[in-house]
Amino acid sequence: MKKKTIGVLGGGISALAFSAKSSHKTIIIEKENKCGGHCQTKKDKKFTYDIGGPHILFSKNKKILKYMVNLIKKNISLEKRDNKIFYKGKLLKYPFENGINNLEPKEKFHCVNDFIYNKNKQQRPKNFKDWLYYNFGNFITDEYLLPYNEKIWNTKAYKMDFDWVDGRVPISSNQELLKTAVGIPTEGYKHQLFFYYPKKGGYEEFCKALEKKCKIIKTNFKIKKIYKEKNKWYIKSNKELIKCDKIVSTIPIKDLLGYLTKVPTKVFSASKNLKSNSLIQVSLAFKSNSKIPYTAIYFPNKEFLFHRISFPHNFSKFCVPKGKVLINFEITVNKGDGIYEKSDKFLIKHCLEKIIKSKIVKNTKIIYSNVERTEYAYVVRDFNYKKNLNKCLNFLNKKGIYSLGRNAQFTYINSDEAVRRGLELANKLNVK
Numbered sequence: 484m485k486k487k488t489i490g491v492l493g494g495g496i497s498a499l500a501f502s503a504k505s506s507h508k509t510i511i512i513e514k515e516n517k518c519g520g521h522c523q524t525k526k527d528k529k530f531t532y533d534i535g536g537p538h539i540l541f542s543k544n545k546k547i548l549k550y551m552v553n554l555i556k557k558n559i560s561l562e563k564r565d566n567k568i569f570y571k572g573k574l575l576k577y578p579f580e581n582g583i584n585n586l587e588p589k590e591k592f593h594c595v596n597d598f599i600y601n602k603n604k605q606q607r608p609k610n611f612k613d614w615l616y617y618n619f620g621n622f623i624t625d626e627y628l629l630p631y632n633e634k635i636w637n638t639k640a641y642k643m644d645f646d647w648v649d650g651r652v653p654i655s656s657n658q659e660l661l662k663t664a665v666g667i668p669t670e671g672y673k674h675q676l677f678f679y680y681p682k683k684g685g686y687e688e689f690c691k692a693l694e695k696k697c698k699i700i701k702t703n704f705k706i707k708k709i710y711k712e713k714n715k716w717y718i719k720s721n722k723e724l725i726k727c728d729k730i731v732s733t734i735p736i737k738d739l740l741g742y743l744t745k746v747p748t749k750v751f752s753a754s755k756n757l758k759s760n761s762l763i764q765v766s767l768a769f770k771s772n773s774k775i776p777y778t779a780i781y782f783p784n785k786e787f788l789f790h791r792i793s794f795p796h797n798f799s800k801f802c803v804p805k806g807k808v809l810i811n812f813e814i815t816v817n818k819g820d821g822i823y824e825k826s827d828k829f830l831i832k833h834c835l836e837k838i839i840k841s842k843i844v845k846n847t848k849i850i851y852s853n854v855e856r857t858e859y860a861y862v863v864r865d866f867n868y869k870k871n872l873n874k875c876l877n878f879l880n881k882k883g884i885y886s887l888g889r890n891a892q893f894t895y896i897n898s899d900e901a902v903r904r905g906l907e908l909a910n911k912l913n914v915k
Protein backbone atom coordinates (compact mmCIF):
# COMPACT_ATOMS: atom_id res chain seq x y z
CA MET A 484 0.00 0.00 0.00
CA LYS A 485 1.25 3.45 -0.93
CA LYS A 486 0.57 5.91 1.89
CA LYS A 487 -1.82 8.66 0.80
CA THR A 488 -3.13 11.85 2.36
CA ILE A 489 -6.88 11.63 3.01
CA GLY A 490 -8.94 14.72 3.79
CA VAL A 491 -11.79 13.67 6.11
CA LEU A 492 -14.62 16.19 6.10
CA GLY A 493 -16.31 16.37 9.51
CA GLY A 494 -15.19 15.04 12.89
CA GLY A 495 -18.19 13.03 14.11
CA ILE A 496 -17.92 9.44 15.32
CA SER A 497 -17.84 7.92 11.80
CA ALA A 498 -14.93 10.16 10.76
CA LEU A 499 -13.10 9.43 13.99
CA ALA A 500 -13.56 5.65 13.63
CA PHE A 501 -12.35 5.86 10.03
CA SER A 502 -9.28 7.93 10.86
CA ALA A 503 -8.44 5.83 13.92
CA LYS A 504 -8.30 2.71 11.75
CA SER A 505 -6.72 4.23 8.65
CA SER A 506 -3.09 3.48 7.79
CA HIS A 507 -2.98 6.60 5.61
CA LYS A 508 -2.22 10.13 6.72
CA THR A 509 -5.69 11.42 7.58
CA ILE A 510 -6.59 15.06 8.19
CA ILE A 511 -9.94 15.58 9.93
CA ILE A 512 -11.54 18.89 9.01
CA GLU A 513 -14.19 19.91 11.54
CA LYS A 514 -16.16 23.18 11.47
CA GLU A 515 -16.92 23.25 15.20
CA ASN A 516 -14.39 23.89 17.96
CA LYS A 517 -14.45 20.19 18.91
CA CYS A 518 -15.14 16.79 17.37
CA GLY A 519 -18.05 14.51 18.22
CA GLY A 520 -20.88 15.81 16.02
CA HIS A 521 -24.20 14.31 17.13
CA CYS A 522 -22.43 12.47 19.95
CA GLN A 523 -21.29 15.63 21.73
CA THR A 524 -21.78 16.15 25.45
CA LYS A 525 -22.12 19.38 27.38
CA LYS A 526 -20.59 19.82 30.80
CA ASP A 527 -22.07 22.86 32.42
CA LYS A 528 -22.67 23.89 36.06
CA LYS A 529 -21.86 20.30 37.18
CA PHE A 530 -24.45 18.82 34.78
CA THR A 531 -23.28 16.38 32.08
CA TYR A 532 -25.66 15.68 29.19
CA ASP A 533 -25.61 14.88 25.49
CA ILE A 534 -26.70 17.76 23.31
CA GLY A 535 -27.59 16.10 20.00
CA GLY A 536 -30.35 14.23 21.79
CA PRO A 537 -29.70 11.68 24.56
CA HIS A 538 -27.40 8.86 23.40
CA ILE A 539 -27.07 5.32 24.71
CA LEU A 540 -24.95 2.48 23.35
CA PHE A 541 -26.65 -0.70 22.21
CA SER A 542 -26.06 -2.81 19.14
CA LYS A 543 -27.17 -6.00 17.47
CA ASN A 544 -23.61 -6.20 16.13
CA LYS A 545 -21.67 -7.88 18.96
CA LYS A 546 -18.28 -7.20 17.38
CA ILE A 547 -18.86 -3.44 17.15
CA LEU A 548 -20.42 -3.34 20.61
CA LYS A 549 -17.27 -4.97 22.00
CA TYR A 550 -15.05 -2.59 20.03
CA MET A 551 -16.88 0.46 21.40
CA VAL A 552 -17.04 -0.82 24.97
CA ASN A 553 -13.32 -1.56 24.86
CA LEU A 554 -12.60 2.01 23.79
CA ILE A 555 -13.52 3.19 27.28
CA LYS A 556 -13.60 -0.05 29.24
CA LYS A 557 -12.54 1.49 32.56
CA ASN A 558 -15.22 4.16 32.29
CA ILE A 559 -18.37 2.32 31.25
CA SER A 560 -21.44 0.92 32.94
CA LEU A 561 -24.31 -1.27 31.83
CA GLU A 562 -27.76 0.06 32.68
CA LYS A 563 -31.30 -1.29 32.34
CA ARG A 564 -33.84 0.76 30.42
CA ASP A 565 -36.90 1.93 32.32
CA ASN A 566 -38.89 3.83 29.71
CA LYS A 567 -42.50 4.94 29.97
CA ILE A 568 -45.21 6.36 27.71
CA PHE A 569 -47.30 9.26 28.95
CA TYR A 570 -50.82 8.19 28.01
CA LYS A 571 -53.97 9.94 29.29
CA GLY A 572 -52.11 11.07 32.40
CA LYS A 573 -50.73 7.60 33.18
CA LEU A 574 -47.24 6.23 32.71
CA LEU A 575 -47.43 3.02 30.68
CA LYS A 576 -44.48 0.71 30.27
CA TYR A 577 -42.61 1.19 26.96
CA PRO A 578 -43.08 0.03 24.26
CA PHE A 579 -46.85 0.51 24.28
CA GLU A 580 -47.59 -3.18 23.54
CA ASN A 581 -45.74 -4.13 26.74
CA GLY A 582 -47.59 -1.57 28.85
CA ILE A 583 -51.22 -2.36 28.00
CA ASN A 584 -51.88 -4.00 31.35
CA ASN A 585 -52.27 -0.49 32.75
CA LEU A 586 -55.04 0.45 30.30
CA GLU A 587 -58.69 0.59 31.35
CA PRO A 588 -60.46 -2.80 30.84
CA LYS A 589 -62.41 -1.57 27.77
CA GLU A 590 -59.26 -0.10 26.20
CA LYS A 591 -57.37 -3.30 26.89
CA PHE A 592 -60.07 -5.30 25.14
CA HIS A 593 -60.03 -3.04 22.06
CA CYS A 594 -56.26 -3.12 21.96
CA VAL A 595 -55.99 -6.93 22.02
CA ASN A 596 -59.03 -7.47 19.79
CA ASP A 597 -57.76 -5.03 17.13
CA PHE A 598 -54.31 -6.60 17.22
CA ILE A 599 -55.38 -10.25 16.97
CA TYR A 600 -58.39 -9.82 14.67
CA ASN A 601 -56.75 -7.11 12.62
CA LYS A 602 -59.03 -6.13 9.72
CA ASN A 603 -56.22 -4.11 8.16
CA LYS A 604 -54.38 -7.34 7.29
CA GLN A 605 -56.58 -7.66 4.19
CA GLN A 606 -54.60 -5.09 2.20
CA ARG A 607 -50.84 -4.94 1.72
CA PRO A 608 -49.42 -1.66 3.09
CA LYS A 609 -48.53 1.09 0.61
CA ASN A 610 -47.02 3.59 3.03
CA PHE A 611 -45.79 3.88 6.63
CA LYS A 612 -49.28 4.68 7.94
CA ASP A 613 -50.73 1.53 6.31
CA TRP A 614 -47.77 -0.44 7.68
CA LEU A 615 -48.62 0.60 11.24
CA TYR A 616 -52.30 -0.34 10.90
CA TYR A 617 -51.35 -3.57 9.13
CA ASN A 618 -49.02 -4.72 11.89
CA PHE A 619 -50.56 -3.29 15.06
CA GLY A 620 -54.30 -2.87 14.39
CA ASN A 621 -56.39 0.23 15.03
CA PHE A 622 -56.05 0.77 18.77
CA ILE A 623 -52.26 0.77 19.19
CA THR A 624 -51.86 2.74 15.95
CA ASP A 625 -54.49 5.39 16.71
CA GLU A 626 -53.59 5.82 20.35
CA TYR A 627 -49.82 5.72 20.20
CA LEU A 628 -47.85 4.71 17.13
CA LEU A 629 -49.40 7.10 14.61
CA PRO A 630 -49.44 10.28 16.75
CA TYR A 631 -45.98 9.54 18.16
CA ASN A 632 -44.41 8.84 14.78
CA GLU A 633 -46.02 11.84 13.12
CA LYS A 634 -44.53 13.94 15.91
CA ILE A 635 -41.00 12.59 15.72
CA TRP A 636 -40.94 12.56 11.91
CA ASN A 637 -42.83 15.86 11.67
CA THR A 638 -44.39 14.37 8.55
CA LYS A 639 -47.71 12.68 7.79
CA ALA A 640 -47.11 8.92 7.90
CA TYR A 641 -48.96 8.33 4.62
CA LYS A 642 -46.25 10.40 2.91
CA MET A 643 -43.51 8.09 4.18
CA ASP A 644 -42.12 4.86 2.80
CA PHE A 645 -41.81 1.88 5.15
CA ASP A 646 -38.82 -0.03 3.75
CA TRP A 647 -36.69 1.21 6.69
CA VAL A 648 -39.02 0.01 9.46
CA ASP A 649 -38.33 -3.74 9.54
CA GLY A 650 -36.15 -4.52 12.54
CA ARG A 651 -36.33 -0.92 13.82
CA VAL A 652 -39.91 -1.28 15.03
CA PRO A 653 -40.26 -4.84 16.36
CA ILE A 654 -43.73 -6.40 16.24
CA SER A 655 -45.17 -8.30 19.23
CA SER A 656 -46.68 -11.73 18.89
CA ASN A 657 -50.30 -12.45 19.84
CA GLN A 658 -49.09 -14.46 22.84
CA GLU A 659 -46.92 -11.62 24.09
CA LEU A 660 -49.78 -9.15 23.84
CA LEU A 661 -52.13 -11.52 25.68
CA LYS A 662 -49.55 -12.12 28.40
CA THR A 663 -49.15 -8.37 28.92
CA ALA A 664 -52.90 -7.79 28.94
CA VAL A 665 -53.48 -10.35 31.69
CA GLY A 666 -50.65 -8.93 33.79
CA ILE A 667 -47.67 -11.18 33.05
CA PRO A 668 -44.71 -8.81 32.66
CA THR A 669 -43.10 -8.79 29.19
CA GLU A 670 -40.32 -6.81 27.59
CA GLY A 671 -40.22 -5.33 24.07
CA TYR A 672 -37.41 -3.86 21.94
CA LYS A 673 -35.11 -6.29 23.75
CA HIS A 674 -32.07 -5.23 21.70
CA GLN A 675 -31.94 -1.99 23.71
CA LEU A 676 -33.30 -3.20 27.06
CA PHE A 677 -29.77 -2.98 28.44
CA PHE A 678 -27.47 -0.21 27.33
CA TYR A 679 -23.96 1.04 27.93
CA TYR A 680 -23.10 4.57 28.93
CA PRO A 681 -19.83 6.18 30.05
CA LYS A 682 -19.69 6.53 33.83
CA LYS A 683 -18.11 9.94 33.55
CA GLY A 684 -17.99 12.43 30.68
CA GLY A 685 -21.14 11.56 28.69
CA TYR A 686 -21.46 9.89 25.30
CA GLU A 687 -18.67 11.91 23.71
CA GLU A 688 -16.18 9.78 25.69
CA PHE A 689 -16.34 7.28 22.80
CA CYS A 690 -15.31 10.06 20.42
CA LYS A 691 -12.55 11.25 22.72
CA ALA A 692 -11.10 7.73 22.88
CA LEU A 693 -11.13 7.48 19.09
CA GLU A 694 -9.66 10.97 18.75
CA LYS A 695 -6.54 9.78 20.58
CA LYS A 696 -5.93 7.30 17.74
CA CYS A 697 -6.34 9.91 14.98
CA LYS A 698 -3.49 11.69 13.23
CA ILE A 699 -4.27 15.31 12.34
CA ILE A 700 -7.41 17.13 13.48
CA LYS A 701 -8.21 20.66 12.38
CA THR A 702 -11.14 22.22 14.24
CA ASN A 703 -12.83 25.58 13.53
CA PHE A 704 -12.15 24.96 9.84
CA LYS A 705 -14.72 26.81 7.74
CA ILE A 706 -14.66 25.22 4.27
CA LYS A 707 -15.13 27.68 1.43
CA LYS A 708 -14.40 25.54 -1.58
CA ILE A 709 -13.36 22.01 -2.56
CA TYR A 710 -11.82 21.37 -5.98
CA LYS A 711 -9.58 18.97 -7.88
CA GLU A 712 -6.50 19.86 -9.94
CA LYS A 713 -4.09 17.43 -11.55
CA ASN A 714 -5.31 14.46 -9.52
CA LYS A 715 -5.03 16.27 -6.18
CA TRP A 716 -7.92 17.51 -4.06
CA TYR A 717 -7.83 20.97 -2.44
CA ILE A 718 -9.92 21.95 0.58
CA LYS A 719 -9.90 25.68 1.05
CA SER A 720 -10.87 27.90 3.97
CA ASN A 721 -10.23 31.63 4.36
CA LYS A 722 -6.96 30.86 6.11
CA GLU A 723 -5.71 27.53 4.82
CA LEU A 724 -5.44 25.29 1.78
CA ILE A 725 -5.22 21.55 2.37
CA LYS A 726 -3.92 19.30 -0.39
CA CYS A 727 -4.83 15.62 -0.39
CA ASP A 728 -5.10 12.53 -2.57
CA LYS A 729 -8.55 11.39 -1.51
CA ILE A 730 -11.61 12.77 0.24
CA VAL A 731 -13.89 11.00 2.70
CA SER A 732 -16.94 13.10 3.50
CA THR A 733 -19.07 12.72 6.61
CA ILE A 734 -20.72 16.15 6.33
CA PRO A 735 -24.33 16.64 5.14
CA ILE A 736 -24.63 15.98 1.38
CA LYS A 737 -26.35 19.31 0.72
CA ASP A 738 -23.47 21.23 2.29
CA LEU A 739 -20.80 19.21 0.46
CA LEU A 740 -22.42 19.85 -2.93
CA GLY A 741 -22.36 23.56 -2.13
CA TYR A 742 -18.55 23.50 -1.80
CA LEU A 743 -17.91 21.62 -5.05
CA THR A 744 -17.65 23.15 -8.48
CA LYS A 745 -19.54 22.07 -11.62
CA VAL A 746 -22.35 20.24 -9.86
CA PRO A 747 -25.12 19.47 -12.39
CA THR A 748 -28.44 21.20 -11.68
CA LYS A 749 -30.29 17.88 -11.48
CA VAL A 750 -27.95 16.73 -8.68
CA PHE A 751 -28.43 20.00 -6.81
CA SER A 752 -32.18 19.81 -7.05
CA ALA A 753 -32.16 16.15 -5.98
CA SER A 754 -30.20 17.16 -2.87
CA LYS A 755 -32.65 20.00 -2.14
CA ASN A 756 -35.48 17.46 -2.21
CA LEU A 757 -33.85 15.21 0.39
CA LYS A 758 -35.90 15.74 3.54
CA SER A 759 -34.63 15.76 7.10
CA ASN A 760 -35.77 17.05 10.47
CA SER A 761 -34.01 19.30 12.90
CA LEU A 762 -33.99 18.83 16.65
CA ILE A 763 -34.34 21.30 19.48
CA GLN A 764 -33.27 20.02 22.86
CA VAL A 765 -34.37 22.00 25.89
CA SER A 766 -32.64 21.13 29.16
CA LEU A 767 -34.16 22.16 32.49
CA ALA A 768 -32.93 21.39 35.99
CA PHE A 769 -34.74 21.52 39.30
CA LYS A 770 -33.93 20.92 42.93
CA SER A 771 -35.33 17.54 43.93
CA ASN A 772 -34.73 15.10 46.74
CA SER A 773 -36.56 12.21 45.16
CA LYS A 774 -34.87 10.83 42.06
CA ILE A 775 -37.16 10.04 39.12
CA PRO A 776 -36.51 6.34 38.28
CA TYR A 777 -37.10 6.49 34.50
CA THR A 778 -34.62 6.55 31.63
CA ALA A 779 -37.01 8.32 29.23
CA ILE A 780 -40.71 9.10 28.80
CA TYR A 781 -42.45 9.28 25.40
CA PHE A 782 -45.22 11.81 24.72
CA PRO A 783 -47.50 10.97 21.76
CA ASN A 784 -49.98 13.75 22.55
CA LYS A 785 -49.83 16.89 20.36
CA GLU A 786 -50.41 19.14 23.37
CA PHE A 787 -46.75 18.57 24.27
CA LEU A 788 -44.33 19.96 21.68
CA PHE A 789 -41.69 17.50 22.86
CA HIS A 790 -41.93 13.83 21.86
CA ARG A 791 -39.53 12.49 24.48
CA ILE A 792 -37.94 13.53 27.74
CA SER A 793 -34.96 11.82 29.35
CA PHE A 794 -33.12 11.82 32.64
CA PRO A 795 -29.30 11.78 32.46
CA HIS A 796 -28.99 10.78 36.15
CA ASN A 797 -30.28 7.34 35.09
CA PHE A 798 -27.67 7.07 32.34
CA SER A 799 -24.93 7.62 34.91
CA LYS A 800 -25.21 8.88 38.48
CA PHE A 801 -22.25 11.16 37.78
CA CYS A 802 -24.24 13.19 35.22
CA VAL A 803 -26.31 15.13 37.76
CA PRO A 804 -25.33 16.40 41.23
CA LYS A 805 -27.14 15.02 44.28
CA GLY A 806 -30.38 16.81 45.21
CA LYS A 807 -30.99 17.91 41.60
CA VAL A 808 -32.75 16.55 38.55
CA LEU A 809 -32.07 17.50 34.93
CA ILE A 810 -34.54 16.78 32.15
CA ASN A 811 -33.82 16.86 28.42
CA PHE A 812 -36.83 17.62 26.21
CA GLU A 813 -36.55 16.71 22.52
CA ILE A 814 -38.63 18.59 19.95
CA THR A 815 -38.57 17.66 16.25
CA VAL A 816 -38.87 20.72 14.04
CA ASN A 817 -38.48 22.00 10.48
CA LYS A 818 -37.77 25.45 9.17
CA GLY A 819 -41.09 27.19 8.55
CA ASP A 820 -43.21 24.99 10.84
CA GLY A 821 -43.58 27.78 13.40
CA ILE A 822 -41.91 25.84 16.23
CA TYR A 823 -38.44 25.96 14.67
CA GLU A 824 -38.74 29.75 14.75
CA LYS A 825 -39.82 29.98 18.41
CA SER A 826 -37.49 31.70 20.85
CA ASP A 827 -35.57 29.81 23.55
CA LYS A 828 -37.66 31.65 26.15
CA PHE A 829 -40.93 30.39 24.62
CA LEU A 830 -39.66 26.79 24.46
CA ILE A 831 -38.38 26.81 28.04
CA LYS A 832 -41.73 28.16 29.27
CA HIS A 833 -43.64 25.51 27.29
CA CYS A 834 -41.52 22.65 28.65
CA LEU A 835 -41.80 23.92 32.20
CA GLU A 836 -45.59 24.36 32.05
CA LYS A 837 -46.16 20.96 30.48
CA ILE A 838 -43.86 19.03 32.78
CA ILE A 839 -45.63 20.51 35.77
CA LYS A 840 -49.02 19.74 34.24
CA SER A 841 -47.95 16.14 33.68
CA LYS A 842 -47.03 15.98 37.42
CA ILE A 843 -43.62 14.47 36.61
CA VAL A 844 -42.01 17.42 38.37
CA LYS A 845 -43.54 19.25 41.31
CA ASN A 846 -40.94 21.94 41.88
CA THR A 847 -41.71 24.91 39.63
CA LYS A 848 -38.39 26.73 40.08
CA ILE A 849 -35.83 26.15 37.33
CA ILE A 850 -32.24 26.25 38.57
CA TYR A 851 -30.64 25.68 35.14
CA SER A 852 -31.77 25.91 31.53
CA ASN A 853 -30.21 25.51 28.11
CA VAL A 854 -31.43 25.15 24.51
CA GLU A 855 -29.48 23.38 21.74
CA ARG A 856 -30.40 23.14 18.06
CA THR A 857 -29.25 20.36 15.69
CA GLU A 858 -29.88 21.21 12.04
CA TYR A 859 -29.71 17.71 10.52
CA ALA A 860 -31.16 15.23 13.01
CA TYR A 861 -33.47 12.70 11.34
CA VAL A 862 -33.56 11.62 7.70
CA VAL A 863 -37.17 11.49 6.46
CA ARG A 864 -37.91 8.58 4.10
CA ASP A 865 -40.43 9.98 1.65
CA PHE A 866 -41.19 8.20 -1.62
CA ASN A 867 -38.56 10.12 -3.61
CA TYR A 868 -35.83 9.44 -1.06
CA LYS A 869 -34.04 6.64 -2.91
CA LYS A 870 -34.21 8.36 -6.30
CA ASN A 871 -32.87 11.66 -4.95
CA LEU A 872 -30.23 10.05 -2.78
CA ASN A 873 -28.91 7.83 -5.57
CA LYS A 874 -28.50 10.86 -7.86
CA CYS A 875 -26.36 12.61 -5.24
CA LEU A 876 -24.31 9.60 -4.14
CA ASN A 877 -23.68 8.44 -7.72
CA PHE A 878 -22.38 11.91 -8.61
CA LEU A 879 -20.02 11.97 -5.60
CA ASN A 880 -18.92 8.44 -6.28
CA LYS A 881 -18.01 9.31 -9.87
CA LYS A 882 -16.01 12.27 -8.59
CA GLY A 883 -14.09 9.82 -6.37
CA ILE A 884 -15.45 11.17 -3.07
CA TYR A 885 -16.26 8.55 -0.43
CA SER A 886 -19.45 9.27 1.53
CA LEU A 887 -19.58 8.03 5.11
CA GLY A 888 -22.00 8.30 8.04
CA ARG A 889 -25.47 9.43 8.95
CA ASN A 890 -25.70 12.71 7.08
CA ALA A 891 -23.26 12.05 4.24
CA GLN A 892 -24.91 8.76 3.32
CA PHE A 893 -28.18 10.34 4.40
CA THR A 894 -29.51 7.35 6.26
CA TYR A 895 -31.04 6.52 9.63
CA ILE A 896 -28.15 4.84 11.45
CA ASN A 897 -26.99 4.84 15.05
CA SER A 898 -23.48 5.45 16.32
CA ASP A 899 -22.64 1.71 16.33
CA GLU A 900 -23.35 1.52 12.60
CA ALA A 901 -21.54 4.83 11.96
CA VAL A 902 -18.47 3.30 13.65
CA ARG A 903 -18.84 0.02 11.75
CA ARG A 904 -18.98 1.87 8.44
CA GLY A 905 -15.98 4.01 9.38
CA LEU A 906 -13.87 0.95 10.21
CA GLU A 907 -15.04 -0.87 7.09
CA LEU A 908 -14.10 2.02 4.79
CA ALA A 909 -10.70 2.36 6.48
CA ASN A 910 -10.00 -1.35 5.90
CA LYS A 911 -11.05 -0.98 2.27
CA LEU A 912 -8.79 2.02 1.63
CA ASN A 913 -5.89 0.52 3.63
CA VAL A 914 -5.37 -2.11 0.94
CA LYS A 915 -5.68 0.33 -1.99
Ligand SMILES: Cc1cc2nc3c(=O)[nH]c(=O)nc-3n(C[C@H](O)[C@H](O)[C@H](O)COP(=O)(O)OP(=O)(O)OC[C@H]3O[C@@H](n4cnc5c(N)ncnc54)[C@H](O)[C@@H]3O)c2cc1C
Binds near residue numbers: 519733
Ligand atom coordinates in the same frame (compact mmCIF):
# COMPACT_ATOMS: atom_id res chain seq x y z
C1 LIG B 1 -31.82 12.77 18.55
C2 LIG B 1 -30.84 11.69 18.24
C3 LIG B 1 -30.66 10.66 19.15
C4 LIG B 1 -29.77 9.64 18.86
N1 LIG B 1 -29.61 8.64 19.78
C5 LIG B 1 -28.70 7.68 19.55
C6 LIG B 1 -28.48 6.67 20.53
O1 LIG B 1 -29.11 6.64 21.58
N2 LIG B 1 -27.51 5.74 20.28
C7 LIG B 1 -26.80 5.74 19.13
O2 LIG B 1 -25.93 4.88 18.96
N3 LIG B 1 -27.01 6.68 18.18
C8 LIG B 1 -27.94 7.63 18.35
N4 LIG B 1 -28.14 8.61 17.41
C9 LIG B 1 -27.43 8.52 16.13
C10 LIG B 1 -25.99 9.01 16.20
O3 LIG B 1 -25.96 10.29 16.75
C11 LIG B 1 -25.40 9.06 14.79
O4 LIG B 1 -25.59 7.86 14.11
C12 LIG B 1 -23.90 9.35 14.76
O5 LIG B 1 -23.54 10.31 15.69
C13 LIG B 1 -23.54 9.80 13.35
O6 LIG B 1 -22.20 10.14 13.30
P1 LIG B 1 -21.59 10.74 11.97
O7 LIG B 1 -20.14 10.89 12.18
O8 LIG B 1 -22.04 9.96 10.81
O9 LIG B 1 -22.27 12.17 11.79
P2 LIG B 1 -22.20 13.51 12.66
O10 LIG B 1 -22.21 13.20 14.08
O11 LIG B 1 -23.30 14.37 12.10
O12 LIG B 1 -20.80 14.13 12.28
C14 LIG B 1 -20.62 15.02 11.22
C15 LIG B 1 -19.57 16.04 11.62
O13 LIG B 1 -19.34 16.92 10.52
C16 LIG B 1 -19.22 18.24 11.00
N5 LIG B 1 -19.56 19.14 9.89
C17 LIG B 1 -20.77 19.40 9.36
N6 LIG B 1 -20.66 20.29 8.36
C18 LIG B 1 -19.34 20.57 8.23
C19 LIG B 1 -18.61 21.40 7.36
N7 LIG B 1 -19.19 22.14 6.44
N8 LIG B 1 -17.26 21.45 7.52
C20 LIG B 1 -16.63 20.71 8.46
N9 LIG B 1 -17.29 19.92 9.33
C21 LIG B 1 -18.64 19.85 9.21
C22 LIG B 1 -20.21 18.29 12.15
O14 LIG B 1 -19.93 19.37 13.01
C23 LIG B 1 -20.00 16.92 12.78
O15 LIG B 1 -18.97 16.96 13.74
C24 LIG B 1 -29.03 9.63 17.64
C25 LIG B 1 -29.20 10.69 16.76
C26 LIG B 1 -30.09 11.70 17.03
C27 LIG B 1 -30.24 12.82 16.05
